[in-house]
């Protein structure tokens with residue numbers, strides 16, 4: 080059940096073994112990618128190569144003048160808008176008006192919008208099944224509004240692969256009972272998935288109890304939103320799933336034992352409430368894969384003013400995920416609604432690596448040691464950029 084045998088995991092993880100990278104920027108590329116990974120950006124300005132120690136990276140194929148727009152990433156997959164910002168940040172375009180409540184609030188789905196158009200686009204993006212999924216989550220969360228989402232404490236030990244496997248394995252039997260109970264909701268005309276040669280499976284007290292027990296557990300609304308967003312996106316764009324699978328992966332993506340427990344509980348909650356068409360995708364495998372790719376690839380969705388001081392949430396844009404980090408980046412990125420723009424921050428020579436920074440405003444002012452620590456803690460790699468390698472960097 081736990082996805083350790085998924086062969087698709089190996090491509091990205093081997094391309095991205097970063098235990099002791101020598102230099103993301105200065106090391107010569109060793110291999111040209113034979114073909115582009117699914118969803119990777121393709122433009123005359125740059126190419127993607129493997130590097131010896133920092134996975135794949137983006138290299139200029141020509142000289143580029145400062146300010147040139149090199150790439151626009153409009154390929155948002157999953158995104159999370161933290162609940163505390165749901166009234167102030169548009170669910171569709173992420174616009175924000177210094178903390179003012181937005182004009183349109185759709186209480187049934189738990190999102191607010193800056194305009195009718197955004198609300199309409201959001202509904203189309205999610206589709207009928209997606210909208211029903213958000214209504215189901217909102218209904219559950221509202222009933223339990225007294226429970227606060229706990230702050231994640233930094234620097235707790237991360238669960239190992241073995242601990243992750245046993246946490247998911249530990250709820251297998253309960254999940255199977257819940258699924259059977261849910262299948263009973265399917266109209267006879269659609270057929271029952273759990274029909275045996277002796278006829279349909281009988282729903283017993285045990286099945287109903289398993290479902291009730293799941294619903295009584297503590298809820299983690301932001302974790303549920305992460306999973307729902309990913310599952311709805313996968314349901315609506317099955318052809319694009321490979322674009323996420325080929326991204327650099329994190330085999331131990333949970334920040335702490337509590338974080339892992341929140342994911343496992345949320346899985347059971349969602350099995351109990353999501354619309355039936357989403358249940359085949361509501362699996363430990365899909366949920367783990369979403370976390371493992373999100374961990375090393377998501378971009379923060381921040382306020383556009385004040386140097387991005389407000390953190391609204393995060394999202395995964397696969398094509399934007401090929402730029403490695405540098406503490407002295409030559410590419411500037413800025414968000415316009417749901418699109419990321421990448422521009423040359425200085426004149427660039429052909430062959431130079433194109434780097435963005437993964438550090439947020441204040442973090443960029445830190446010393447070399449502090450930056451290294453921050454990147455290691457938040458991203459799991461030891462920074463090998465040119466600035467960190469230079470004396471006094």
Ligand SMILES: C[S@@+](CC[C@H](N)C(=O)[O-])C[C@H]1O[C@@H](n2cnc3c(N)ncnc32)[C@H](O)[C@@H]1O
Pocket residue numbers: 094095096097100103132133134135136326327375376400401402403404405458459460461462463464
């Ligand atoms: C968003 S991905 C960037 C693309 C990635 N190299 C790949 O092969 O898909 C982020 C990952 O790239 C690697 N990486 C990015 N910048 C790096 C740097 N300055 N030093 C070492 N590794 C880096 C780390 O493994 C990090 O988790």
